[in-house]
Amino acid sequence: MESLFADQDFLEKNSGNNFADIILPVPIPRMFTYRIPKNFQSEIQIGQRVIVQFGKKKILTGIIGKVHNKPPQAYEAKPILDILDVQPSVNPLQIRFWVWMAEYYFCHIGEVMFAALPSGLRLSSESKIQANPNFDLESSPYPLDTREELILEALENQNELSYEDCEKILGVKTIHPILKSLVAKEAILIFEKVQEKYTPKVETRIRLVPAIAKDKNALQAVFEAVQGKPKQESILLKYLRDIPVFNKPHLNEKGLDKATLLEEGDSESSLKTLIKNGVFESFKLVVNRIEEEEPEREASALSSTQQAALEEIKTHFETKQSVLLHGVTGSGKTEIYIKLIQEVLESGSQVLLLLPEIALTTQIVSRLKQVFGSQMGVYHSKYSDNERVEVWNGVLSGRFTFVVGVRSSIFLPFDSLGLVIIDEEHEPSYKQFDPAPRFHARDAAIMLAYFHQARTLLGSATPSFETYFNATQGKYGYVQISHRFGEASMPEYHLANLSADRKKNLLKLDSTRLLREKIQNALENQQQIIIFQNRRGYSPYVQCEDCGWAAECVQCDVSLTYHQFAEELRCHYCGYKEKVPQTCPACGSSQLSTQGMGTERIEESLSLLFPEARMGRMDLDTTRNKYGYQRLLDEFAAGQIDILVGTQMITKGLDFGKVTVVGIWDGDRILNFPDFRAGERAYQQITQVAGRAGRRDIKGQVIIQTRNPENDLFEKVIRGDYFEFFRQEMFDRKKFFYPPFVKLVKITTRHTDFKVAEKAAHALHHQMANLPVKKIVLGPEKGIIARIKNQYQFESLIKLDKAGNTQSVFKEGLSKILEELQSVPEFRSVRWIVDVDPN
Numbered sequence: 063m064e065s066l067f068a069d070q071d072f073l074e075k076n077s078g079n080n081f082a083d084i085i086l087p088v089p090i091p092r093m094f095t096y097r098i099p100k101n102f103q104s105e106i107q108i109g110q111r112v113i114v115q116f117g118k119k120k121i122l123t124g125i126i127g128k129v130h131n132k133p134p135q136a137y138e139a140k141p142i143l144d145i146l147d148v149q150p151s152v153n154p155l156q157i158r159f160w161v162w163m164a165e166y167y168f169c170h171i172g173e174v175m176f177a178a179l180p181s182g183l184r185l186s187s188e189s190k191i192q193a194n195p196n197f198d199l200e201s202s203p204y205p206l207d208t209r210e211e212l213i214l215e216a217l218e219n220q221n222e223l224s225y226e227d228c229e230k231i232l233g234v235k236t237i238h239p240i241l242k243s244l245v246a247k248e249a250i251l252i253f254e255k256v257q258e259k260y261t262p263k264v265e266t267r268i269r270l271v272p273a274i275a276k277d278k279n280a281l282q283a284v285f286e287a288v289q290g291k292p293k294q295e296s297i298l299l300k301y302l303r304d305i306p307v308f309n310k311p312h313l314n315e316k317g318l319d320k321a322t323l324l325e326e327g328d329s330e331s332s333l334k335t336l337i338k339n340g341v342f343e344s345f346k347l348v349v350n351r352i353e354e355e356e357p358e359r360e361a362s363a364l365s366s367t368q369q370a371a372l373e374e375i376k377t378h379f380e381t382k383q384s385v386l387l388h389g390v391t392g393s394g395k396t397e398i399y400i401k402l403i404q405e406v407l408e409s410g411s412q413v414l415l416l417l418p419e420i421a422l423t424t425q426i427v428s429r430l431k432q433v434f435g436s437q438m439g440v441y442h443s444k445y446s447d448n449e450r451v452e453v454w455n456g457v458l459s460g461r462f463t464f465v466v467g468v469r470s471s472i473f474l475p476f477d478s479l480g481l482v483i484i485d486e487e488h489e490p491s492y493k494q495f496d497p498a499p500r501f502h503a504r505d506a507a508i509m510l511a512y513f514h515q516a517r518t519l520l521g522s523a524t525p526s527f528e529t530y531f532n533a534t535q536g537k538y539g540y541v542q543i544s545h546r547f548g549e550a551s552m553p554e555y556h557l558a559n560l561s562a563d564r565k566k567n568l569l570k571l572d573s574t575r576l577l578r579e580k581i582q583n584a585l586e587n588q589q590q591i592i593i594f595q596n597r598r599g600y601s602p603y604v605q606c607e608d609c610g611w612a613a614e615c616v617q618c619d620v621s622l623t624y625h626q627f628a629e630e631l632r633c634h635y636c637g638y639k640e641k642v643p644q645t646c647p648a649c650g651s652s653q654l655s656t657q658g659m660g661t662e663r664i665e666e667s668l669s670l671l672f673p674e675a676r677m678g679r680m681d682l683d684t685t686r687n688k689y690g691y692q693r694l695l696d697e698f699a700a701g702q703i704d705i706l707v708g709t710q711m712i713t714k715g716l717d718f719g720k721v722t723v724v725g726i727w728d729g730d731r732i733l734n735f736p737d738f739r740a741g742e743r744a745y746q747q748i749t750q751v752a753g754r755a756g757r758r759d760i761k762g763q764v765i766i767q768t769r770n771p772e773n774d775l776f777e778k779v780i781r782g783d784y785f786e787f788f789r790q791e792m793f794d795r796k797k798f799f800y801p802p803f804v805k806l807v808k809i810t811t812r813h814t815d816f817k818v819a820e821k822a823a824h825a826l827h828h829q830m831a832n833l834p835v836k837k838i839v840l841g842p843e844k845g846i847i848a849r850i851k852n853q854y855q856f857e858s859l860i861k862l863d864k865a866g867n868t869q870s871v872f873k874e875g876l877s878k879i880l881e882e883l884q885s886v887p888e889f890r891s892v893r894w895i896v897d898v899d900p901n
């Protein structure tokens with residue numbers, strides 16, 4: 063990173079510079095250097111989109127990343143062909159952030175660009191052919207053949223032709239040789255037609271003709287003219303009711319759309335007459351897709367505890383860039399955010415609030431919207447591309463000074479961030495898993511804030527151990543809130559022993575007596591219940607009771623998941639699906655049964671046990687469409703659902719006053735996370751889901767069903783002893799070299815041929831051994847899932863010393879190694895996937 067700041071000319075103006083490094087949408091590791099033709103030198107700016115030639119014939123649109131006067135060593139720089147933007151599309155801080163991300167997460171800068179630009183802003187391009195205006199057939203030293211002449215003739219009638227057009231004109235299959243010859247003879251030009259994909263939303267509106275709207279007498283005359291024509295009069299009156307043209311003349315500029323103007327009984331033909339008579343006019347208006355909303359309420363007054371926390375945070379900010387706010391579930395962190403955000407916005411800076419997944423946090427979004435109204439933009443994955451472009455443009459224009467968004471919102475064109483808040487900072491979903499850039503949005507956001515000289519607030523009831531470690535080291539400020547807001551107290555935990563109940567025949571459809579009693583009790587008191595099932599590695603599957611056959615994916619080495627609703631078996635890795643077989647394909651037996659305990663099965667069991675209860679289920683299947691979450695959450699909030707069964711989704715940030723019982727269906731599954739973070743994740747998951755219970759005056763009850771009630775992890779969670787747990791875990795992680803004591807890099811080697819994959823993985827290890835850095839290399843091992851989408855995979859885990867320049871030396875060495883390996887013929891189609899700071 064130091065290298066970035068040493069690079070003084072990075073942000074500098076560029077007079078006299080005649081080379082530009084350009085970020086191209088192709089898989090090359092670096093920016094590519096081009097020559098800036100003299101006539102462009104005064105206009106060129108970092109962040110502009112330009113057109114360049116890449117390789118022999120590709121014409122591409124790229125973004126200027128850097129301007130300088132060092133010619134490239136390894137190749138002759140081609141000239142920039144054209145500049146597309148007068149104003150840059152992205153700002154220098156963004157470019158700096160992209161460069162950092164590509165370096166740190168070991169990916170191509172083009173991949174970062176691709177992730178950063180909403181697809182509505184990406185450029186589509188298509189080659190077009192034009193006659194060269196300087197070409198004169200008479201004086202040309204090169205005669206044209208008949209086919210070439212035909213093309214030129216066609217170009218006399220049409221300004222431009224596509225490749226396809228030319229092929230049709232001549233009736234040939236490939237036009238390239240002919241066009242190449244025409245280009246050589248300087249008869250035609252080939253250029254790239256670039257079009258913006260974003261389409262503004264245009265509405266037809268109706269307004270009073272301005273001359274009438276401004277003049278009382280004129281309006282009076284109109285009323286006289288429509289006397290005795292009640293239909294026209296009614297439309298006119300309705301318009302003036304919504305748009306009082308003399309009190310608020312500016313409203314007339316935007317007018318009304320027809321649907322608003324014409325109510326039941328109004329006739330369209332009357333409106334047409336009014337338009338024909340020059341009273342109204344119809345016009346086109348570019349409108350916002352995202353609606354304008356005024357703030358509805360003031361921020362809540364903070365409790366004294368919250369106020370004290372706020373003051374502490376601000377004091378830390380005087381000396382530290384980042385602060386961890388460690389507040390138990392329901393302590394009112396959101397209200398503290400609101401106050402901080404208001405202060406920063408008042409000072410004229412921008413604010414970004416990151417959430418793990420917006421769809422799951424609609425509650426928080428609407429709480430914030432009430433306070434901030436239209437200056438707040440929302441950015442998330444369920445938005446359409448056009449909506450996302452609108453948020454992007456809104457940040458550029460200053461319409462949105464505050465954005466709430468998911469991880470990709472770190473790429474928005476902020477130019478003066480003052481504060482970045484990362485809520486639920488411990489959430490694993492902040493890490494982008496696939497495709498590259500495989501970034502962690504929390505860590506990247508901290509870097510982004512650093513580039514802006516902004517502050518970062520990390521909030522969580524269960525901080526990640528990395529973050530808390532940074533706080534203990536004094537790198538981050540630390541602020542704690544250890545009790546809930548208002549009258550609410552922390553929930554009470556109970557361990558329900560599955561094995562004991564089974565022995566005593568008390569188990570009914572996999573539920574313990576204790577859980578059933580608590581549910582029954584809550585139902586009788588009109589309270590609500592949340593049942594949590596960790597799906598991970600425990601999805602329902604179909605198995606033959608006679609021979610043990612289980613349905614597996616044809617492309618991956620995993621068993622298929624049974625989806626009862628669709629009567630289908632699906633692969634959760636590649637999407638493959640098939641119908642449930644009637645008989646076992648291996649032995650022919652008809653004794654096929656579903657194993658495992660997915661959310662669907664639990665919902666079914668509970669509705670058998672509590673037939674009077676109204677059930678709801680929240681998981682990937684029930685929330686696929688845009689409003690799935692919203693509908694379920696609204697129903698739950700309105701008390702139309704008594705028992706809500708769900709996966710991880712229901713643990714995130716929900717705040718429902720009537721939930722008093724939380725059941726953890728299979729506590730043991732939570733313990734089986736397959737890596738060094740198992741304990742930390744289990745602690746977080748249990749504490750978070752338990753945190754949904756008893757958030758108002760009635761104390762919450764949390765029931766964990768388990769076969770191992772004596773497991774000491776449960777005891778730690780129940781005692782809420784985060785610090786002791788942290789201390790023990792750190793002891794182990796230090797001893798066995800795990801983060802935060804080392805940096806992890808995971809490299810996956812993939813190929814369709816098992817032998818090739820294995821050989822390539824070993825070759826990689828062999829090469830890495832020679833790198834002169836302090837490291838431990840584990841593997842290569844067959845992946846946890848040995849084959850995905852027909853690709854065999856081997857995994858290597860590298861633990862790097864955190865000190866000094868180990869990481870940058872390693873990454874540099876690694877890119878050379880991978881380049882060399884890729885040039886070995888038998889490894890040509892091997893894929894190497896590098897994941898820095900894997901989850």
Ligand SMILES: Nc1ncnc2c1ncn2[C@@H]1O[C@H](COP(=O)(O)OP(=O)(O)OP(=O)(O)O)[C@@H](O)[C@H]1O
Nearest residue numbers: 362363364365391392393394395396397523547715
């Ligand atoms: N100052 C306040 N005035 C009024 N209500 C408040 C105040 N602070 C918090 N609350 C209420 O207390 C409840 C819990 O607050 P909030 O959801 O912000 O907690 P949290 O710390 O974000 O919890 P979690 O970590 O579980 O998401 C909410 O219903 C919120 O409206």
Ligand SMILES: [Zn+2]
Nearest residue numbers: 615618633636
């Ligand atoms: Zn599959």
